[in-house]
Amino acid sequence: ILNVEQSPQSLHVQEGDSTNFTCSFPSSIFYALHWYRWETAKSPEALFVMTLNGDEKKKGRISATLNTKEGYSYLYIKGSQPEDSATYLCASTGTASKLTFGTGTRLQVTL
Amino acid sequence: DVKVTQSSRYLVKRTGEKVFLECVQDMDHENMFWYRQDPGLGLRLIYFSYDVKMKEKGDIPEGYSVSREKKERFSLILESASTNQTSMYLCASSSLGTGIGYNEQFFGPGTRLTVL
Numbered sequence: 212i213l214n215v216e217q218s219p220q221s222l223h224v225q226e227g228d229s230t231n232f233t234c235s236f237p238s239s240i241f242y243a244l245h246w247y248r249w250e251t252a253k254s255p256e257a258l259f260v261m262t263l264n265g266d267e268k269k270k271g272r273i274s275a276t277l278n279t280k281e282g283y284s285y286l287y288i289k290g291s292q293p294e295d296s297a298t299y300l301c302a303s304t305g306t307a308s309k310l311t312f313g314t315g316t317r318l319q320v321t322l
Numbered sequence: 323d324v325k326v327t328q329s330s331r332y333l334v335k336r337t338g339e340k341v342f343l344e345c346v347q348d349m350d351h352e353n354m355f356w357y358r359q360d361p362g363l364g365l366r367l368i369y370f371s372y373d374v375k376m377k378e379k380g381d382i383p384e385g386y387s388v389s390r391e392k393k394e395r396f397s398l399i400l401e402s403a404s405t406n407q408t409s410m411y412l413c414a415s416s417s418l419g420t421g422i423g424y425n426e427q428f429f430g431p432g433t434r435l436t437v438l
Contacts, residue, residue, distance in 0.1 A: 215364065242423045254326070255365075255412070257426035300365065304423030309380065312357075312364035 213237055213305045217313035224291050224320055231287045232316040234301030238282030245302040245310060246275055246286055255300060258286075291320040325349075326430035328413050334436045341400040343433050345413030352418040354396035355427065356380075356388065359410040371396055372418070403437045410434050 216235045224230050236244065243262045249255040259268040264279040272289045288295055298317045302310035329344035347354065353372050357365040357380075367380030369388040377388050385407060389397045396415075400407055411434075414427040 245426065247429075254429040254431050256429070260424065260426050262424065302365075306423065308378070308423060309355075309367055309370060310423060310427070311381075312366075314362060314364045
């Protein structure tokens, strides 16, 4: 079983702050890296799927980078808003067949 | 709007009961998954299926079985529920694409199962 780690476990920021989280995964066996956002009482939703070293993806105020050589990905949120409050999950796949999820970073954005 | 639905949001069962959790997707996806979520642990894969009548064990299959008789439906079965199976259960689906790991997964809303 892969070891996928996320940090921090939780984060509390003010509206307008920018923030970032880290996802670490084994660099020796890598196929793809997924980021999901999971809001309370809703279903997890995919943000990004990344496969190439150096890849950068952006969706509105949220962006992600990938370093497969050193085994990490960063998720950035620029100008956090209360609606960004959620748990952010990353998942890596060491084979083409299944994902291993980290424990998530819980973000709370207050006014 | 793509959708993965699960039969119940909340379920309370007694130890030893046989429990069925149903999942239906309307996206014509080949792959379907069952995960469980427990506090302090990531989503853990129980079973997945890449085709009708096909199933593969995930990381924690013990105590569970699955059934996929139709493409759109994937059922998780707890043959004899135990208290340590109290958890949030999430179903997901994804298209075949170039491999399961490359394709985003679409999740259902989850079923919170309590076994007394």
